[in-house]
Amino acid sequence: MLRDASCSDVISFALGLPAAELFPAAEIGVAIAHTLDRDPCALQYGPASAALRSHVVRLMALRGVTCSEEQVFLTAGAQQGMSLLARLLLEPGGTVISEELIYTGFQQVLMPYECETLTVPTDPDTGIDVDAVDALFARGARPAFIYTIPTGHNPIAVDMSAEKRSRLIDLARSHRVPIVEDDPYGFVSYGESPAAPLRALDPEWVYYIGSFSKILAPALRVGWVVVPERLMALLGVLKEASDIDTATLAQRSIAAFLDAGGFEAHLARLRTEYRSRRDRMLEGLGKHFPDRACWRVPSSGLFVWVALEDGFDADLALRRSLVEERVAFLPGSAFAVHGDGAGRNCLRLSFSHSASDRIDEGITRLGRLLGRWRGP
Amino acid sequence: MLRDASCSDVISFALGLPAAELFPAAEIGVAIAHTLDRDPCALQYGPASAALRSHVVRLMALRGVTCSEEQVFLTAGAQQGMSLLARLLLEPGGTVISEELIYTGFQQVLMPYECETLTVPTDPDTGIDVDAVDALFARGARPAFIYTIPTGHNPIAVDMSAEKRSRLIDLARSHRVPIVEDDPYGFVSYGESPAAPLRALDPEWVYYIGSFSKILAPALRVGWVVVPERLMALLGVLKEASDIDTATLAQRSIAAFLDAGGFEAHLARLRTEYRSRRDRMLEGLGKHFPDRACWRVPSSGLFVWVALEDGFDADLALRRSLVEERVAFLPGSAFAVHGDGAGRNCLRLSFSHSASDRIDEGITRLGRLLGRWRGP
Numbered sequence: 001m002l003r004d005a006s007c008s009d010v011i012s013f014a015l016g017l018p019a020a021e022l023f024p025a026a027e028i029g030v031a032i033a034h035t036l037d038r039d040p041c042a043l044q045y046g047p048a049s050a051a052l053r054s055h056v057v058r059l060m061a062l063r064g065v066t067c068s069e070e071q072v073f074l075t076a077g078a079q080q081g082m083s084l085l086a087r088l089l090l091e092p093g094g095t096v097i098s099e100e101l102i103y104t105g106f107q108q109v110l111m112p113y114e115c116e117t118l119t120v121p122t123d124p125d126t127g128i129d130v131d132a133v134d135a136l137f138a139r140g141a142r143p144a145f146i147y148t149i150p151t152g153h154n155p156i157a158v159d160m161s162a163e164k165r166s167r168l169i170d171l172a173r174s175h176r177v178p179i180v181e182d183d184p185y186g187f188v189s190y191g192e193s194p195a196a197p198l199r200a201l202d203p204e205w206v207y208y209i210g211s212f213s214k215i216l217a218p219a220l221r222v223g224w225v226v227v228p229e230r231l232m233a234l235l236g237v238l239k240e241a242s243d244i245d246t247a248t249l250a251q252r253s254i255a256a257f258l259d260a261g262g263f264e265a266h267l268a269r270l271r272t273e274y275r276s277r278r279d280r281m282l283e284g285l286g287k288h289f290p291d292r293a294c295w296r297v298p299s300s301g302l303f304v305w306v307a308l309e310d311g312f313d314a315d316l317a318l319r320r321s322l323v324e325e326r327v328a329f330l331p332g333s334a335f336a337v338h339g340d341g342a343g344r345n346c347l348r349l350s351f352s353h354s355a356s357d358r359i360d361e362g363i364t365r366l367g368r369l370l371g372r373w374r375g376p
Numbered sequence: 377m378l379r380d381a382s383c384s385d386v387i388s389f390a391l392g393l394p395a396a397e398l399f400p401a402a403e404i405g406v407a408i409a410h411t412l413d414r415d416p417c418a419l420q421y422g423p424a425s426a427a428l429r430s431h432v433v434r435l436m437a438l439r440g441v442t443c444s445e446e447q448v449f450l451t452a453g454a455q456q457g458m459s460l461l462a463r464l465l466l467e468p469g470g471t472v473i474s475e476e477l478i479y480t481g482f483q484q485v486l487m488p489y490e491c492e493t494l495t496v497p498t499d500p501d502t503g504i505d506v507d508a509v510d511a512l513f514a515r516g517a518r519p520a521f522i523y524t525i526p527t528g529h530n531p532i533a534v535d536m537s538a539e540k541r542s543r544l545i546d547l548a549r550s551h552r553v554p555i556v557e558d559d560p561y562g563f564v565s566y567g568e569s570p571a572a573p574l575r576a577l578d579p580e581w582v583y584y585i586g587s588f589s590k591i592l593a594p595a596l597r598v599g600w601v602v603v604p605e606r607l608m609a610l611l612g613v614l615k616e617a618s619d620i621d622t623a624t625l626a627q628r629s630i631a632a633f634l635d636a637g638g639f640e641a642h643l644a645r646l647r648t649e650y651r652s653r654r655d656r657m658l659e660g661l662g663k664h665f666p667d668r669a670c671w672r673v674p675s676s677g678l679f680v681w682v683a684l685e686d687g688f689d690a691d692l693a694l695r696r697s698l699v700e701e702r703v704a705f706l707p708g709s710a711f712a713v714h715g716d717g718a719g720r721n722c723l724r725l726s727f728s729h730s731a732s733d734r735i736d737e738g739i740t741r742l743g744r745l746l747g748r749w750r751g752p
Contacts, residue, residue, distance in 0.1 A: 015421075023419040029412045036405045043399040043593035045391075076452060076597075080619040087488065092468055108617035112463065217419035219624035221452075221597075241484035243456040247623065248595035 011362035012328040013349040016154065016214075016302050020353070022273055023217045024257075024266055031257035032249065039252060046248040048074040051255035056210070056224050062264075063186060064196035067203065070229045074246045075239070077223040078184045078211035083109050084238050085180055085207055085225065089144045090115060097136060097146040099128055101335040101343045103154045103182065106147055118143065119337050124296055124305065127153060127160030130167045137175050145178045145207075146171075150198055152185030152301020155335045155348040159195055159299050169198060172205040184211045184223075187267060189300035190275045199226055207231075212254060214302070215267060220250040274302065274352055280359045281351040288367025302352035305332075308370070312345040317369065325365040387738035388704040389725040392530065392590075392678050396729070398649055399593045400633070400642055407633035408625065415628060422624040424450040427631035432586070432600050438640075439562060440572035443579065446605045450622050451615070453599040454560045454587035459485050460614050461556055461583055461601065465520045466491060473512060473522040475504055477711040477719045479530045479558065482523055494519065495713050500672055500681065503529060503536030506543045513551050521554045521583070522547075526574055528561030528677020531711045531724040535571055535675050545574060548581040560587045560599075563643060565676035566651045575602055583607075588630060590678070591643060596626040650678065650728055656735045657727040664743025678728035681708075684746070688721040693745065701741035 035042045053069040060067050075081040086109045090096065093114060098106065100119035110117060118141055120132035128148050136143075146168070150160040160168075172179045181198045199208040211223035227235065239245070257263070278297075281304055285295060295306045308314070314331030321327045329350075332343025351359060411418045429445040436443050451457040462485045466472065469490060474482065476495035486493060494517055496508035504524050512519075522544070526536040536544070548555045557574045575584040587599035603611065615621070633639070654673075657680055661671060671682045684690070690707030697703045705726075708719025727735060 017421055020416055020420045025412050025416075025419060028419065029409055032408055032412075033405055036401050036408075040396055040401075043401060043404065043595040044396045045393055045589075045594045076619045076623075079617075083618050105617070105620070108613070111617065213421075217625075218421045218620075219419040219626075221619065221623045237484070241455075241481065241487065242459050242618065243452045243597065244481070244594075245597075247452075247597045247626065249593075250595075250623065250626075 010322065010326050010328050011354065011358050011365070013351065013354065013362060014328040014330050015353070016350050017353040018214050018218065018302075019273070022270055024262070027260065027262060028217060028220075028253065028257060031260065032253040035249060035253045035256050042249050042252050044248060045245055048246060049248070049251035049255050051259070052222075052251045055255055055258040059187075060199075060210075060226065064200040065208070065226070067199070067226050068229075070232065071203075071226050073225045073227060073232055073235045073239075074251060075223045075225060076221040076243065076246050077213055077218070078182065078209050079105050079109075080242070081209040081211075081223050081225040082106060082180070082182060084235055084242065085145075085209070086110065086113065087238050088231065088234055089178065089180075091144070095141060095143045097133060097141065097143045098337060099148065100337055101155055101332060102147070102337060103149060104335060106182065107337060115144075117337050122153065122156045122158065124156055124158055124307070127158050127164055128168065130164045130171065133168065133171055137171065143177055145180050147180045147182065149182045149185075151183055151195065152188060152298070152303075154185070154301065155303060155305060155330065155332060155343070157298035157301055157303040157305040157348075158296065162195055165195065165198055166201060169201045169205065173202065177205070179206045180209065181206050182209045184209075184214050185301035186210070187215045188271065188274060188302065190271060190278065191299040194300060204228060215270065216254065216257070220247075220254060222246060222250050222254055277351040277354070277356060277359060278304070280356045281349065281363060284360055284363030284367070288364050290367070290370050293370065302350050304349045304351060306347045306349060308345045308347070310345055314344060314347050317347070317373070321366060321369050325369050327362045327365050327369075329366070386698065386702050386704050387730065387734050387741070389727065389730065389738060390704040390706050391729070392726050393729040394590050394594065394678075395649070398646055400638070403636065403638060404593060404596075404629065404633055407636065408629040411625065411629045411632050418625050418628050420624060421621055424622060425624070425627040425631050427635070428598075428627045431631055431634040435563075436575075436586075436602065440576040441584070441602070443575070443602045444605075446608065447579075447602050449601045449603060449608055449611045449615075450627060451599045451601060452597040452619065452622050453589055453594070454558065454585050455481050455485075456618070457585040457587075457599050457601040458482060458556070458558060460611055460618065461521075461585070462486065462489065463614050464607065464610055465554065465556075467520070471517060471519045473509060473517065473519045474713060475524065476713055477531055477708060478523070478713060479525060480711060482558065483713060491520075493713050498529065498532045498534065500532055500534050500683075503534050503540055504544065506540045506547065509544065509547055513547060519553055521556050523556045523558065525558045525561075527559055527571065528564060528674070528679075530561070530677065531679060531681060531706065531708065531719070533674035533677055533679040533681040533724075534672065538571055541571065541574055542577060545577045545581065549578065553581070555582045556585065557582050558585045560585075560590050561677035562586070563591045564647060564650055564678065566647060566654065567675040570676060580604060591646065592630065592633070596623075596630060598622060598626050598630055653727040653730070653732060653735060654680070656732045657725065657739060660736055660739030660743070664740050666743070666746050669746065678726050680725045680727060682723045682725060684721045684723070686721060690720060690723050693723070693749070697742060697745050701745050703738045703741050703745075705742070
């Protein structure tokens with residue numbers, strides 16, 4: 001998929017890649033050079049960077065989360081955070097609760113455990129169906145954890161409502177089940193007052209996963225989890241078994257980049273640019289997509305989720321689109337935990353890594369395909 | 377342990393850290409700057425670097441191994457290679473064959489599988505006891521794989537003899553069981569004609585693990601495995617679930633560093649310097665250690681393995697050494713797979729990350745402790 005997306009004659013709305021032209025490459029270069037120059041142990045094995053953990057505490061505070069350095073565990077990106085938390089929490093054959101359409105990387109993490117995944121729907125306006133979670137508990141479910149992406153949901157591009165946030169926390173507390181809050185897109189928000197992460201509401205039952213991949217650069221492979229302090233040592237053992245430590249140079253260079261003080265301006269620029277691409281895509285959808293398509297305005301993240309009529313086959317549409325129009329996207333079914341046709345009439349369109357004129361062109365072409373759509 | 381070793385008033389022979397002062401930091405800085413400057417996707421998610429895979433093929437050829445780019449899988453260091461291969465090969469409750477004293481990171485990898493580890497001794501002159509491996513097979517063992525460190529053994533500092541290498545391969549072939557050859561120290565050799573890796577003898581039944589950590593810098597977190605081509609796709613899926621991809625910037629920067637052509641000179645310098653530290657340690661042992669201590673001259677790797685009399689308690693010696701002499705090392709028992717007292721009379725001393733005068737001083741102090749040793 002990474003390879004296909006780099007095929008330049010295809011306009012790709014498929015992957016959640018950040019825009020390479022927005023990486024602060026020069027500033028990152030300066031931070032790396034500075035780190036190599038000043039720090040004789042920057043290339044050595046080493047413990048997690050204390051400076052970076054402090055920065056993460058400050059970043060979390062920007063989102064309304066109070067935490068301490070002793071609760072911040074640095075990882076090689078959000079995916080590793082997820083993989084380590086699964087290892088920590090999940091026994092083979094165990095149970096988890098997740099949404100029925102969810103980030104495929106999470107599904108990959110679960111695979112070796114052969115666990116039972118209990119799924120609940122996601123409302124495109126308010127997020128995860130908390131009543132359905134409640135009903136699972138009422139029927140006796142005892143999951144190892146609840147996994148959700150409350151902000152900038154992948155793939156459904158919804159933010160969980162404030163009311164649902166507090167009800168989900170209540171359920172987690174009363175059943176003593178942790179919520180794994182995956183938040184790679186939480187800093188990429190477009191509204192006036194974005195909702196605080198679940199972790200802001202509960203420090204004990206929410207295990208938070210964050211990442212620099214979308215807000216700085218994925219190739220540095222640095223992310224973090226925020227967990228109760230008592231879990232830090234265990235995570236340390238699991239991390240060491242997995243890949244020894246997190247790249248010292250990358251950690252210290254990110255700390256140096258953040259020391260330089262331009263991060264908030266960089267983030268503001270990212271939000272402005274991504275909002276503009278989002279709006280360009282929404283404008284195109286309004287102009288070129290048929291009336292039977294519907295979508296919401298995402299207030300965070302990198303995706304627009306488009307639903308077509310029942311019976312629409314987005315898998316087939318993708319195959320035809322690649323051949324007839326040279327446009328890529330992901331069909332909703334790609335995210336279905338049970339592969340049962342959920343999301344089959346939906347398209348996930350990423351607006352983050354195409355310039356505006358490519359967005360116009362790609363949406364025009366896709367609209368043309370949908371306009372002449374007669375099914376198989 | 378990483379934290380303790382950085383405590384500057386302790387002379388530490390404990391960890392297998394490379395010498396930070398030998399990292400080609402300036403050249404790595406140039407390679408990173410060059411990569412950031414020329415390659416707009418250096419900070420993006422991306423597939424494994426084709427350039428680096430070609431370099432790995434050339435590096436392997438230096439060791440007598442013939443392989444192709446299609447057999448080289450890039451990882452976040454040797455530990456991740458090991459962890460992915462275990463995931464690939466091992467079912468929960470499965471069986472592996474390993475030496476009874478072996479790298480602790482391998483033991484950590486096995487933990488979640490709750491597998492049975494069948495162990496065989498290691499001869500300090502010729503390496504793994506191949507007759508004992510043969511006997512395990514004869515008694516019906518059906519391991520998922522055999523794990524060994526044939527060159528620069530950790531902790532026993534021995535190179536497997538040529539005769540044992542070919543016999544172990546014969547066993548693997550006839551029982552159709554892969555050998556996982558862990559080779560982080562293989563390029564750090566001191567003899568005239570170091571033995572070729574097991575992989576040079578068999579492309580089908582040897583899965584090779586290599587790393588840039590000891591020969592370039594650990595903080596870049598890049599290593600590789602060489603496996604039959606049919607396993608590459610499976611490893612790709614496991615890697616993606618674990619941490620998406622291997623840091624694009626680090627991979628491409630290492631490729632740029634290797635393009636620049638100074639690697640062989642760098643490696644020659646490393647070998648010269650490590651050999652000199654090894655010899656300094658051996659000289660100190662001869663002068664300051666009691667006659668009842670014995671050791672061999674290691675022809676590769678970063679360790680000297682010292683055996684004391686039966687009944688000697690190296691765990692206790694470590695505790696006393698830290699208090700009375702401020703010297704750290706690892707007791708052999710730390711490497712015992714079955715925690716059954718194997719290696720209890722032995723010390724693993726790393727000579728790689730101490731300057732020569734610190735080696736002299738540390739060995740003098742340790743010798744003093746052993747000189748007045750009366751046991752508990």
